[in-house]
Amino acid sequence: MRALRGQAAHRGQGGLSLARIALDVMGGDHAPGATVAGALLALETFGETHTIQLVGREGVVRETLAAALAGEFARLRDAAARFEIIDAPEVIEMDDKPSVAIRGKPNSSMGVGLRLQPEGKSDAFVSAGNTGAQMAASVFALRLHEGLKRPAISTLLPTAGEPIVFLDSGANVDCDAAELVSFARVGAVYAEDILGRTNPSIGLLSVGEEPEKGNAAVKEAHALLQAAGLNFQGNVEGRDLPQGRSDRGPLDVVVCDGFVGNVVLKTFEAMPKLLGALLLPTGVTKEQLQQGLAKLDYATYGGAPLLGVKGISIICHGKSSPRAIKNAIGVAIRAHESGMIAHIGQRLATNA
């Protein structure tokens, strides 16, 4: 395993930005087995051009990796030399308070993994660990863009059409109108840079199409968004989400506060189970459900970037499978290659 490379080393010969992605090996319900397996899948997919940095208790990382290479991943025994292993002696538990990530355990895999970015030793951080802790540690290590109060979690919501960039999905439970507008700005950059959408259309989640519908924050945000220089489509409703479009056209970004966003997202995630209960008795097979509902599987979309911090921090579902971890690493690579963080900074500075 090679040592940490300096900042200058992460550009390829053609000038293409090769990414160094730090993965929190210790985070997630199925860590470290699932995270190491995810890293190995990512190594296979992206490892020729990008570097994956395994951050965690060095002994645990090496042991888990050795076990994987002795079994399911024997084919990657040579390739695994391309991993960087970075020791982080402390571990953040799923029920630790967010503040622990900053003050209590500064040398956790989250603390160490995130600090690599301001130190110029890494380009992105990926974790399936304690979300509150990751948010706090990300803001602490990476800092917020000017003018923002808090970051937002930006999830891809599966729809009948293309996925929607849906934010905030849980970072901010009480949001004011200005925050909702910030979400629209950073979400638009995400849609452009990661999904390749041009002039992304923005919807504001509310309880009716009309501008006067909504709670106090939403009504104020509606007025602000009309003057924000974005492709603002107006209010959208719950019924528009599964369609991925309102009566006024397809949606690229939908903004809401993190309370509503979290409830909607978790409701979506639980739908396949309900559908099994309803459809299996009609003769629909498990295979049909699995195939048809694959689009609803969060693992397909990998991870949700924490937007608003001056660096890349990808939040994965606590239950992440190896495939979900691999896809999250893919999102991190695209975020780095597209220059998303710089674009967000520019967008916020221009429109503030």
Added chain:
Amino acid sequence: MRALRGQAAHRGQGGLSLARIALDVMGGDHAPGATVAGALLALETFGETHTIQLVGREGVVRETLAAALAGEFARLRDAAARFEIIDAPEVIEMDDKPSVAIRGKPNSSMGVGLRLQPEGKSDAFVSAGNTGAQMAASVFALRLHEGLKRPAISTLLPTAGEPIVFLDSGANVDCDAAELVSFARVGAVYAEDILGRTNPSIGLLSVGEEPEKGNAAVKEAHALLQAAGLNFQGNVEGRDLPQGRSDRGPLDVVVCDGFVGNVVLKTFEAMPKLLGALLLPTGVTKEQLQQGLAKLDYATYGGAPLLGVKGISIICHGKSSPRAIKNAIGVAIRAHESGMIAHIGQRLATNA
């Protein structure tokens, strides 16, 4: 068609309260055709023991009824004599402001139909018209129970298990903690009286199970609900809704503010369309989908009572089909027979 009966006339021989249900013939996207057809279906189902009162422009009502009886409903030509027809010269449009229902058009089908209750001439009101207008007119005509600021719309949310009483689903977009507690109290009575649930379990919709998770109103409501003398199960999450249960057991009632409730409800309603798009390509048939997803069809549940007013006012979906109208009339009958409004008053007075 017989004339309006007085208050004394609405008790059957065995002392059973026969219900007089006023239907707003003019309200709804498909009115008056669908509302009259719904009334005819209800007449067939409930008409032997209960009275259906058709409220609307008398000419329109008689004409629509005559057309239905000349065609699809010819079998009910004699039975239709059991309808009461009550003239209401004004009509509330779907885009009228709520205040119009009270001040601008006092003699609309909503105004007239709701006033029958305080006048002792009717036991319940059912409408698929303008929801905001119905709420305003209901509060004006029926008055709120002591101590309440606003009523709540209580919808049945379909789940993999039994339906959940879900409120508020859209009446109150900004709620404080005390209102969330009121919703729990009135929702519990609904679950007991209409669904026959004993000691109904109450969940508070939030972004995590722990009491400290949620926005400001939800965190305060959690503390109040623990001391409210209800069967409070604690916080529940979006993922628990499609299951109809949390890790702590089945849910009878889930409370949330009307903004979140409306978004979740409309998301649920739109799911079948998304599922069609995802599952039909796998060979699942339209018939299987229709059969399996019937449980998700709001028409099955008919109408959503406006809880908190001292009378029965059932809100139907604007797009209500005849079957939905018939089922809403069924809900109105059960609400009357069970004495739900008196029970709500007692519950609020005891626990205030």
